[in-house]
Amino acid sequence: MSRTTALRPFAARKRPGRGLIVGLVIIGLVILLRAFAPEAPADTLADTVRDFVTLSISVVIESLPFVFLGIVLSIVVQIWLPEGFLLRRLPKNPAARRVVLSLLGMLLPVCECGNVPLARGLIAKGLTVGESMTFLFAAPILNPVTIITTQQAFGWDSGILVWRIAGGFLIANLIGYIYSRHPKPESLLTPRFQDACALGDHHDAADGKIKRSAGLFTKETSAMLPALFIGAGLAGLIQTAVSREVLVTLGSSPVWSVLALMALAFVVSICSNVDAFFILSFGATFMPGAIVAFLVFGPMIDIKMLALLRTTFTAKTLVQLTLIVALCSAALGLAINYAV
Amino acid sequence: MPFRRLLRRWQGALLSIVGIVATVWLGVNGQLGLYIHPRYFVFTMVMALIAAALVVAAFALVTAAEDEHEILDDGGRWAWLWSAGSILIIVSATVGLLVLPPATLTTATVAKRDLNGSTSDLTQSEADSLVGGDYSTFTVRDWSSLLRQGAGEDFFADKTATVTGFVTPDTSDPENVFFVARFVVSCCAVDAQPVGIPVYYPGWQDEYPTDSWVSIESGFETNPSISSEEAIVLVPSTITPTEQPAQPYVY
Numbered sequence: 001m002s003r004t005t006a007l008r009p010f011a012a013r014k015r016p017g018r019g020l021i022v023g024l025v026i027i028g029l030v031i032l033l034r035a036f037a038p039e040a041p042a043d044t045l046a047d048t049v050r051d052f053v054t055l056s057i058s059v060v061i062e063s064l065p066f067v068f069l070g071i072v073l074s075i076v077v078q079i080w081l082p083e084g085f086l087l088r089r090l091p092k093n094p095a096a097r098r099v100v101l102s103l104l105g106m107l108l109p110v111c112e113c114g115n116v117p118l119a120r121g122l123i124a125k126g127l128t129v130g131e132s133m134t135f136l137f138a139a140p141i142l143n144p145v146t147i148i149t150t151q152q153a154f155g156w157d158s159g160i161l162v163w164r165i166a167g168g169f170l171i172a173n174l175i176g177y178i179y180s181r182h183p184k185p186e187s188l189l190t191p192r193f194q195d196a197c198a199l200g201d202h203h204d205a206a207d208g209k210i211k212r213s214a215g216l217f218t219k220e221t222s223a224m225l226p227a228l229f230i231g232a233g234l235a236g237l238i239q240t241a242v243s244r245e246v247l248v249t250l251g252s253s254p255v256w257s258v259l260a261l262m263a264l265a266f267v268v269s270i271c272s273n274v275d276a277f278f279i280l281s282f283g284a285t286f287m288p289g290a291i292v293a294f295l296v297f298g299p300m301i302d303i304k305m306l307a308l309l310r311t312t313f314t315a316k317t318l319v320q321l322t323l324i325v326a327l328c329s330a331a332l333g334l335a336i337n338y339a340v
Numbered sequence: 341m342p343f344r345r346l347l348r349r350w351q352g353a354l355l356s357i358v359g360i361v362a363t364v365w366l367g368v369n370g371q372l373g374l375y376i377h378p379r380y381f382v383f384t385m386v387m388a389l390i391a392a393a394l395v396v397a398a399f400a401l402v403t404a405a406e407d408e409h410e411i412l413d414d415g416g417r418w419a420w421l422w423s424a425g426s427i428l429i430i431v432s433a434t435v436g437l438l439v440l441p442p443a444t445l446t447t448a449t450v451a452k453r454d455l456n457g458s459t460s461d462l463t464q465s466e467a468d469s470l471v472g473g474d475y476s477t478f479t480v481r482d483w484s485s486l487l488r489q490g491a492g493e494d495f496f497a498d499k500t501a502t503v504t505g506f507v508t509p510d511t512s513d514p515e516n517v518f519f520v521a522r523f524v525v526s527c528c529a530v531d532a533q534p535v536g537i538p539v540y541y542p543g544w545q546d547e548y549p550t551d552s553w554v555s556i557e558s559g560f561e562t563n564p565s566i567s568s569e570e571a572i573v574l575v576p577s578t579i580t581p582t583e584q585p586a587q588p589y590v591y
Contacts (some may be wrong), residue, residue, distance in 0.1 A: 023399025027392075030361045034438045045440075045549070047448035053436050056445050058375040058529035058545070060433075061366070062559045064359045065380070072390065118556025179547040190370030225430050230356065233432070239530060270531050274377070277526040 020201045028052055028240040048240050048252045056236030057077040059269060059304060060229065063227065063268060066271070067308075070114025074121030075213045076336035087126050101127075102169055102184045103141030110269045112299050113141040113228070117220050124197045129185040136178030136309075137325070139219065140272035140299035141168030143286040150295065161289055167296040171328045184283060188317040188326075190310075193223075214249035231307030235269045258333035262326065265298030272299035288340060293333030300325045344423050349402075351426050356395050363388040364439035371442045373587040431542045443559055445523055445586045446551050447508045450534040455508070455519060456484055480505045481523040481590045483494060484535040487572060496560035496572055503537060504555045504582060507548045513568035516542040520574070525589040532589060537542055538563065538570035541579065555580045 026040045045053070077086060090097045110118060127135070132255040140146065141164060179185065186194055196219065250260040261279070268280055279294050301322050309318055366372045367385045394528065440475070502539050503520055510517035519536030523529070539556060540563055548554055558576035565573075 019402065020396070020400035023396055025352075026399075027357055027395075030357050030434075030438065031365075033434070034361055034365050037439050039442050040441055047446040050443055051445050052448045053440055054375070054445055055444075055449075055530055057362075057436055060359060060437065061363060061372070061384065061528075062380065062528035065384045065391075067375040068356075068387045068394075069390040072394075073430050091483070133487065210397065212399040214401040217394045218349060218398045218402055219355050221356050222348060222350070223352070223358070225355040226426065229429050229433050234532065239369070240448070240452070268531055269378065270527050274527040278531045 008087055009254045023046075024061065050333055052240045054236075055231045055239050059232035060197055060234050060290060061084060062271065063232070066111050067224055068114075070117040071217060071224065073108055073110060073114070074220060075137045075216050077118065077121045078125055078216060079209050080214050084126075085175050086122070088151045089268060094180055095177070096171075098173050098180075101131050101176070102138030103142055104135055105143035105210045108139070108143075110139070110143075111273050111306060112136075112305050115139050116305075116312065119222055120193065120220070120223075120312055123189075123193075125156075128180065129188050129265075130176045130182070130284045132178035133179055133321070134172045136172075137175055138172035139302045140141040141172075141296065142167065142271075145273045146276075146299070149248070149274055150276040153280040154291075156280065158288065159336075160288060160295065163292045163332065164295045167329070167332045168299070171296065171325060172302070173333075174328065175324060178324070190312060192315055193312050196223075207275065209284045227307045227311050228304070231269070231304035234307065237265070238267050252287070254287055254289065254337040255334065257287045257291045258330055258337065259271070261286055261290040261294035262329060262333075264301050265294045268298070269302040269304040270298065271300060287337045289333035289335070289337030292336055293329045294330060297329035344473065347423055347426050353395050353398055354430055356391055358379060358430070358433045358437055360392050360395065361386045364392075364451055366442060369529060370586050373589065374442050375443055377525055377591060378587070391532065402540075408463070412436070442508075442585065444457060445529055445532055447506075449510045449523075450521060450536075453532070455490055455521065455534045455536055471541055475499055478504060479503070479590050480520060480537055481524055481535045483537050487537065487570075492495060493560075493562060493572060498559075500557060500559050501537065501574060502555075504553065504585060505536065506551050506553050506584075506588075507544070508534070508536065509545075510568055512570070513565045516544075516565045517563070517568045517573065518550075520546050521556060521588045522588070525591060529589075533539045535590070537567070538568070538573040539579075540564055540568075540573040540575045544579075548581065551583045553582050555582045 023060045090100055105115075108118065119127075119136045122135065122236055123129065125278065146166065147161070149321060150161045150164055156162070179188065189197075250256040265275075268278070275298055279291055306318055306322070309321075313321070363372070363384060366374070367381065367388070371480060372378075372381050372384065447570045472487050477502065482503050483503065505520035505522045508519050508521045510519060517538050517540055520539055521536030523532035523534050525532050539558075540561075558574040558581050560572050562576045563570050563573040564575075
């Protein structure tokens with residue numbers, strides 16, 4: 001398929017205030033639509049369809065504030081912080097840079113959905129693709145909220161928290177290292193995101209920061225939200241189609257328990273900040289290695305996350321990343337099951 | 341082309357408006373609990389309001405001059421497919437979030453998620469700490485945890501449960517036994533796990549439809565059912581139909 005990219009001359013400027021009126025009218029219409037919508041549950045829908053809608057909406061309502069937070073942080077990094085404020089402070093040595101980046105989540109405790117827009121902002125400001133991956137995969141695990149909730153759920157003694165932190169750190173740095181060796185790292189990005197990064201260098205400095213922030217908000221929401229809604233729909237669909245009971249019956253096998261909980265993590269797409277509470281109740285059924293595999297694999301790769309990552313990385317890259325993370329998580333889980 | 345460009349630029353703002361209005365509406369009407377854990381209520385509302393301010397700023401400030409820097413990807417002859425997909429996402433989001441009424445999960449999900457499986461209980465230590473507590477405040481989750489962790493008939497002999505939940509059949513004896521059930525949520529409805537207390541009430545289907553909400557005050561007894569797998573059940577003399585509570589899940 002041919003692809004053309006061009007800078008198109010603008011024809012006419014919008015009159016001041018006209019856009020605001022259009023926006024307020026649209027918001028008013030949406031509020032009216034909601035006000036006149038029925039309040040009673042729709043009995044005409046089959047239970048399975050109703051639950052599909054409820055589950056999908058649940059993913060959207062839960063994830064949307066984190067995506068907004070990530071976009072706001074991305075705007076701060078790209079527009080409001082002084083040029084090079086973050087990147088200038090990173091070590092020059094590539095390995096040390098990745099180590100520091102994998103700890104950036106300690107300062108910016110956003111869950112995985114919010115990290116995607118933030119990582120896009122960091123790439124646009126000059127972070128390499130491999131470094132952005134290290135940040136993306138480490139930050140959901142190596143952040144204070146996740147560490148505290150995991151500690152509350154499992155304590156220190158079980159070792160699960162330590163394995164989770166160590167596993168997340170090592171896998172994220174391994175991926176960063178692997179992709180830092182790529183001869184053409186820009187080819188790992190979608191063409192559209194490459195273009196957006198290229199244009200990022202041509203920001204009209206004459207525009208005020210507020211106006212540029214508003215422009216970046218429209219661009220980032222246009223990239224992220226369709227992906228979020230698709231991911232939410234897929235997560236809802238698979239949840240209504242796949243019985244969770246099947247997975248639970250596999251809990252006592254050292255091998256199958258690891259694979260089952262990784263599959264569960266992929267399907268459930270739960271936020272890394274609270275996944276420890278969710279998996280806690282599986283503790284009696286599943287082996288510790290399976291719990292660790294769930295807690296390491298889930299924050300990095302799940303249905304919703306893949307949909308969000310697809311805004312930035314090519315499908316081939318995402319297949320590779322999924323395989324690497326899955327193999328490493330499974331190896332970690334199996335090692336714990338057999339060695340501990 | 342202009343329509344496509346408009347759609348590409350503003351689809352995020354439109355989806356934001358749909359999400360923000362749905363979120364704020366649920367929050368104002370006390371219905372956020374249908375989808376997410378209460379610990380997220382404040383954060384969700386605050387971010388919705390911040391995003392609303394950004395959406396309004398975008399409509400007010402982002403001008404056609406931005407198109408000077410706009411990327412145009414003609415997408416070849418499949419360009420219409422991209423537009424159709426965008427419209428489908430916006431329409432689906434609008435229908436799902438704004439037109440269809442808010443709803444809880446149903447028995448269809450109970451069947452998928454192992455009612456009272458080990459995945460939905462309190463931990464052993466949490467269940468142990470329940471013993472000797474104020475039984476009048478126990479939730480469906482508390483009682484179901486004690487039942488599953490084998491508190492024994494002697495323990496339940498003098499106890500009375502006062503619980504509210506939805507009706508879902510016991511698959512091992514659907515004619516005579518149903519569960520008064522709730523979903524336990526740790527993050528959002530996606531991770532909901534069903535818990536329930538078995539109730540022996542032959543012919544319950546004639547009076548209480550599956551998924552309807554009921555309140556029960558009853559003591560525990562040995563299950564008279566022959567085929568049911570539940571050992572101890574509630575045997576109420578009366579069951580009161582009730583409205584779905586504002587927070588239908590337990591935490």
